[in-house]
Structure formats: C-alpha cells, structure tokens
Amino acid sequence: MRNLSGKFIVIDGGEGCGKSTQIALLRQAIESAGQAVVAVRDPGATRVGEMIRGILLDPQNVDISMRCEMMLYMAARAQLMRQTIVPALASGACVLCDRFVSSTLAYQLGGDGLTAAEIRAVGDVAIGGRWPDLTIILDMPLEKSSARLQRARDRIEQRPAEYHQRVRENFLAQAKADPQRVRVVAADQSIQAVHEEMVKIVRDN
Numbered sequence: 001m002r003n004l005s006g007k008f009i010v011i012d013g014g015e016g017c018g019k020s021t022q023i024a025l026l027r028q029a030i031e032s033a034g035q036a037v038v039a040v041r042d043p044g045a046t047r048v049g050e051m052i053r054g055i056l057l058d059p060q061n062v063d064i065s066m067r068c069e070m071m072l073y074m075a076a077r078a079q080l081m082r083q084t085i086v087p088a089l090a091s092g093a094c095v096l097c098d099r100f101v102s103s104t105l106a107y108q109l110g111g112d113g114l115t116a117a118e119i120r121a122v123g124d125v126a127i128g129g130r131w132p133d134l135t136i137i138l139d140m141p142l143e144k145s146s147a148r149l150q151r152a153r154d155r156i157e158q159r160p161a162e163y164h165q166r167v168r169e170n171f172l173a174q175a176k177a178d179p180q181r182v183r184v185v186a187a188d189q190s191i192q193a194v195h196e197e198m199v200k201i202v203r204d205n
Contacts, residue, residue: 001029001030001033001035001199001202001203002033002034002035004030004035004094004202005035005092005093005094006089006090006092006093006094007089007094007095007133007134008085008089008094008095008097008130008131008132008133008134009094009095009096009097009132009133009134009135009136009202010096010097010099010100010102010132010134010135010136011023011026011096011097011098011099011135011136011138011198012098012099012100012102012103012106012135012136012137012138012171013137013138013139013140013171013187014106014138014139014140014142014145014164014167014168014171015145015146015156015157015164016140016144016145016146017138017139017140017145017187018138018140018187018191018194019098019099019138020098021191022138022187022191022194022195022198023039023096023098025191025195025198026096026195026198026199026202027039027096029195029199030094030096030202035093035094036091036092036093036094037093037094037095037096038084038085038088038093038094038095038096039095039096039097039098040080040084040085040095040096040097040098041097041098041099042073042076042077042080042097042098042099042100042103043056043072043073043076043077043080043099044076044080045080045084046076046079046080046083046084048075048076048079049076049077049079049080052072052073052075052076053076055072056069056072056073056076056155056156057154057155057156058154058155059153059154059155059158061155062155064155065112066108066111066112066114067111067112067114069108069111070104070108070111070114070119070122071122073103073104073108074104074122074123074125074126075126077100077101077123077126077127078125078126078127081126081127081128081130082128085097085130086128086130089130097132100132100135101119101120101123101126101127101131102132102135102137102171102174102182104119104123105119105120105170105174106167106168106170106171106174107156107167107170109170110166132181133181133205134181134183134201134202134205135174135181135182135183136182136183136184136185136198136201136202137171137172137174137175137182137183137184137185138185138187138194139168139171139172139184139185139186139187140186140187140188141188142161142164142165142168144188145164145187146161146164171184172184183201183205185197185198185201
C-alpha cells in the first residue's frame with residue numbers, strides 16, 4: 001500500500017452496494033500504511049459540485065433530459081478535477097473517488113440515444129484527460145441492493161428496477177472491456193471479505 005502516491009482510484013457500483021462503507025475502510029488501510037489519502041464524492045466535494053448534486057438528485061426535477069443529466073454530471077466533475085483531484089494527486093496523495101465517469105457510462109448510457117463514445121468524449125474534456133488508474137466496481141444482485149435502500153429515495157434511485165438492472169449490466173460491461181483497469185468485486189459478501197478483496201486489488205494493481 002506504499003506505492004499509491006499520486007494514484008487515482010475510483011470505487012463505483014449500483015445503488016446500495018456499500019461504496020461509502022468500503023471507501024472508509026480502504027482509506028483507513030491506506031492511511032495506516034503511511035500514505036496520504038484524499039477522499040471525494042462525485043458529484044460533489046466542491047461548492048459548485050454540491051449545488052449541481054442537489055439539482056441532479058432532487059425528485060422534483062423530473063424534466064431533466066438524459067443528455068442534460070449527463071452534462072450536469074460532467075460539469076460537477078470538471079470542477080472537482082480542477083479544484084480538488086488534480087492538486088491532490090500532484091501533492092502525492094492517493095485519491096479515492098466515490099463514483100466517476102464509470103457511473104455516467106452505466107446510468108446515462110443509451111438515454112436520449114447517448115453512446116459510450118459520446119460520453120467518453122465529453123468526459124475527456126471534463127477531466128482534462130486524467131482518467132483513473134484503477135476503478136473497482138462493487139457488484140450486487142438487484143434484489144439484494146434494493147433491500148438496502150431503506151431511506152427516502154432520490155431522483156435516480158426512484159427509477160424502475162429494469163433501469164437499475166441495465167445499470168448493473170453496463171458496469172459489468174466496462175470491466176469486461178477493460179479488465180486491467182476496471183475490476184469487479186462481489187459486494188454481497190461480508191463487509192470484511194469485500195474489504196480484503198479490494199485491498200488485494202489495490203496492492204496488486
């Protein structure tokens with residue numbers, strides 16, 4: 001865990017997969033090895049990003065088109081990169097990011113005819129070409145992840161089960177297309193088992 005200076009790691013996955021818990025555990029493990037860590041969430045983690053997050057997740061904003069939704073996520077991401085992620089990486093910190101372009105390639109792909117090529121092209125502009133060194137997808141069957149969502153649901157979480165199943169399939173397709181940089185961990189194991197598998201992936205990457 002000592003070779004993570006300047007590394008950009010994304011933890012992603014569907015709703016209720018346990019990202020927040022696992023990011024906290026991974027951060028603790030990396031920091032215990034003496035490596036500085038900056039943890040952020042996407043969208044958010046900046047003043048502008050949190051404002052955009054509020055727009056995106058507000059259940060009242062039912063009129064947002066999928067292309068507009070994609071561009072809002074990218075706008076928040078551009079601010080996060082410029083304000084927080086790039087400076088942190090330059091300082092030698094390891095950045096752990098809760099969601100990133102991988103989420104857009106799962107959640108917005110196909111909406112309003114959006115293609116993966118279009119999303120990646122806009123994403124490349126938003127992030128200035130600085131793609132993650134590693135993305136870990138926490139994968140969980142929909143019936144199990146849905147059972148974890150006991151709080152009031154936001155605009156995205158309220159979408160039908162068929163939509164979230166496509167999201168899961170889109171995440172898995174990313175890992176299949178780029179198995180070196182996108183890894184999948186079964187999130188329906190125990191919290192400790194998931195954590196240990198993630199640590200091994202980070203160490204070996």
